[in-house]
Amino acid sequence: MKKVLTIAAITLLLAACSKVDLEHYEKITVGMDKTEIETLLGSADKCEEKTLHTNCIWGNDSKNIAVTLVSNKVTLYSKKGF
Template sequence: MSRCLALLSLCVLLAACTNINQENYSKLKAGMTKAEVEQLLGKPGECSGALGFSSCTWGDEKAFISVQYAGDKVLMFSGQGLK
């Protein structure tokens, strides 16, 4: 029982330490490089793209940040469910 409680506590702590939050979202700026965004948010969970444009997403369906790139630079970004 104590192992289950310890594991649950660890999961809650890890969830609270996410980079996907309003504070980091407010630091995003058009023109930032992919490296700068990844330094701020970490590695994205998902990326796709074609013809020099790409889109990467951090988070899950409840809280996420999505960044669209033209080449290596942020073109626009959006977020939902951020605290």
């Protein structure tokens, strides 16, 4: 029982530390550098480089912030799940 409670507490702490929320999303602006986004949100969970742009996602399939970068500058961004 103690082990289950410990695991539950750790899970809640990790979820509470997530920067994938409306407060952080509202701080994103078009033109921000990739380093500014990483300072705000931390390292992306997934980035996919295309020919002319890079798509990065912070979070998971159900709750995330997606950012499109061109020349390491934010050009588009969206949120899902909040």
